Amino acid sequence: MKKTAAIGSSDSSAKSAIEQKIFRALDAFKIETPSWGYADTGTRFGKFFQDAAAIDLNDKLADAGQVHALTGCCPQVAVHVLWDFQPGQNPADVAKLADAHGVKIGAINPNLFQDQIYKYGSFANTDPAIRKAALDHTLYSIDLAKKLHSRNISMWLADGVNYPGQASIRARKKRMEDCLIAAHKKLAPDQLLLIEYKPFEPAFYATDIADWGMSFLYAKKAGKQARVLVDTGHHYTAQNIEQIVAWLLAENMLGGFHFNDRRYADDDLTLGSIDPYQAFRIFHEIHYHAFDNGGKAADIAYMIDQSHNDKSKIEATIQTVVTAQELYAKAALVDHKQLAQYQSDNSQIDAEELLKTAFFTDVKPLIREWRRLNKLPLDPLAAHRASGYEPAAAKERKARRKALGIVQGGSYA
Numbered sequence: 001m002k003k004t005a006a007i008g009s010s011d012s013s014a015k016s017a018i019e020q021k022i023f024r025a026l027d028a029f030k031i032e033t034p035s036w037g038y039a040d041t042g043t044r045f046g047k048f049f050q051d052a053a054a055i056d057l058n059d060k061l062a063d064a065g066q067v068h069a070l071t072g073c074c075p076q077v078a079v080h081v082l083w084d085f086q087p088g089q090n091p092a093d094v095a096k097l098a099d100a101h102g103v104k105i106g107a108i109n110p111n112l113f114q115d116q117i118y119k120y121g122s123f124a125n126t127d128p129a130i131r132k133a134a135l136d137h138t139l140y141s142i143d144l145a146k147k148l149h150s151r152n153i154s155m156w157l158a159d160g161v162n163y164p165g166q167a168s169i170r171a172r173k174k175r176m177e178d179c180l181i182a183a184h185k186k187l188a189p190d191q192l193l194l195i196e197y198k199p200f201e202p203a204f205y206a207t208d209i210a211d212w213g214m215s216f217l218y219a220k221k222a223g224k225q226a227r228v229l230v231d232t233g234h235h236y237t238a239q240n241i242e243q244i245v246a247w248l249l250a251e252n253m254l255g256g257f258h259f260n261d262r263r264y265a266d267d268d269l270t271l272g273s274i275d276p277y278q279a280f281r282i283f284h285e286i287h288y289h290a291f292d293n294g295g296k297a298a299d300i301a302y303m304i305d306q307s308h309n310d311k312s313k314i315e316a317t318i319q320t321v322v323t324a325q326e327l328y329a330k331a332a333l334v335d336h337k338q339l340a341q342y343q344s345d346n347s348q349i350d351a352e353e354l355l356k357t358a359f360f361t362d363v364k365p366l367i368r369e370w371r372r373l374n375k376l377p378l379d380p381l382a383a384h385r386a387s388g389y390e391p392a393a394a395k396e397r398k399a400r401r402k403a404l405g406i407v408q409g410g411s412y413a
């Protein structure tokens with residue numbers, strides 16, 4: 001039985017093979033950070049405010065720039081249209097602002113869940129005027145994305161109903177489809193419409209896009225440029241997420257991820273804090289798919305969607321990114337040829353051990369080496385703390401809040 005060499009092995013060719021796999025994985029791996037992850041966010045019970053939390057888009061982009069400068073793998077920032085753009089704001093100015101902070105605007109997220117008109121849904125609403133308002137905002141978002149050269153329009157449709165009998169589930173499905181088809185028609189040829197799903201919350205009886213199968217069918221109906229977006233927190237606890245990922249890869253329908261970790265529901269905890277093996281298994285399916293595809297990796301948007309109510313937002317983002325790099329690199333260590341052989345032989349223990357060996361390999365020394373070669377800090381979190389960025393931001397933002405009359409208070413998100 002072939003053994004996977006550990007790092008530090010006397011077999012230098014095996015060591016260099018591991019090094020090559022890790023460096024290649026890290027060179028390719030980019031993950032988008034969310035603008036909202038730098039601002040005060042919380043739970044539905046309350047927010048705990050932080051002096052260093054971003055106040056405006058400039059702050060958010062500055063924080064994202066800090067994360068990218070230290071990690072070298074977060075060149076793009078996802079934005080929410082209503083949280084980040086002022087009405088009538090020139091997109092070119094926003095692009096310039098991002099440039100000034102060393103980042104680019106990434107996925108554009110329309111806001112179809114917060115306005116009062118969306119009490120009974122947006123695209124699935126019975127009222128044609130509300131559906132039109134939702135569609136108009138989506139088309140505006142698509143246009144904004146065109147001007148910002150953003151490829152991904154990320155659709156989080158929180159539509160759903162709370163009580164049995166309240167709505168025709170089939171009629172809601174049809175209205176949702178019609179709006180998605182109308183939105184898809186306005187995409188530029190290089191744009192993608194990513195459709196996110198979630199089993200429950202905010203609706204607690206029937207969510208209109210409750211699982212990956214519904215997202216998949218909506219995407220197929222919408223058109224060729226629609227894909228499924230997998231938010232790792234949007235599954236029931238026992239769900240096998242990597243199996244969903246493998247299916248979507250096989251069907252060329254995986255558009256991207258919103259990464260976060262969870263223990264109970266959509267907890268929005270830091271990636272890898274609860275179940276790092278889960279994220280590893282997802283990355284494994286992606287690497288294995290690339291192996292079977294002649295080494296060509298699927299074009300997937302890796303994004304973070306987390307809410308840090310009590311952790312420092314920038315530190316938590318750096319922690320997430322570093323963890324994502326480690327798990328992606330570990331998953332790249334799986335010997336796919338050997339795995340395929342074990343699978344064909346039904347050698348289940350050997351196959352399983354191959355995954356576990358990769359997972360338990362300490363990739364940190366080689367990731368540090370990759371950082372050194374790329375002129376990045378060897379320890380991004382330590383470098384961030386040493387930079388004094390956060391205390392300075394806290395001081396300046398606290399004073400600016402005071403000058404602007406912004407009161408951090410209230411108990412409801």
Ligand SMILES: [Mn+2]
Pocket residue numbers: 156196231258305
């Ligand atoms: Mn999400």
